[in-house]
Amino acid sequence: MKRIHAFAIGLAMLMAPLTLEAPPAFADPGVRPMDYQQATDVVVARGLSQRGVPFSWAGGGVTGPTRGKGSGIYTVGFDASGLIQYAYAGVGIKLPRSSGEMYRVGQKVLPQQARKGDLIFYGPEGTQSVAMYLGNGQMLEVGDVVQVSPVRSSGMTPYLVRVLGTQQVPLQQSPLPQAPAQQAPLQQAPLQAPQAPTQQTPVQ
DSSP states (O other), X not given: OHHHHHHHXXXXXXXXXXXXXXXXXXXXXXXXXXXXXXXXXXXXXXXHXXXXXXXXXXXXXXXXXXXXXXXXXXOEEBOHHHHHHHHHHTTTEEOOSSHHHHTTBSEEEOGGGOOTTOEEEESGGGOSEEEEEEETTEEEEESSBEEEXXXXXXXXXXXXXXXXXXXXXEOOSSXXXXXXXXXXXXXXXXXXXXXOOOOXXXXX
16 A cells, blocks of 8 residues: 555656646637737737727726726726736736836837837836727827827937737637727736837838
């Protein structure tokens, strides 16, 4: 009996490292990875679905518009980083809450290399605001409300940030921008390697 007991303990100890070293899985390991175009479509549609929602300082996040803080305490809405968090949560990516922190994740790209879904930042190290590039010189931003505007180069950081395409995201069977409860499990966006600034070229 002692030998059987010792054998069972030894077998359990041998198998334990295999469990610890297993790669993290999505909530549904049977789903296929979402490709770049699918993920882009979901993120953009999810952001655009909030057009007209009012600005609320420190408002919004991965689950949608919320009451903000300070001057935004009585308004249910989004600030710039809250809107971007909400849009990307639709494909399971959890971005930091502030624009300055968002500027340090993903991959930095030059303005002339901008793709739909890339993030545009304003202010030193992206600390003033963030918007989403939509293509054709347009961006999704939060002004008085969530709105589509022409891209402004004034105050823009030297780089945009690309999050999509830098990691796998799970495939949702029926992505619904208005239904955050059905969103994929959130993953932390990867930190980017620092790059030297370069001369800025206006986004086309």
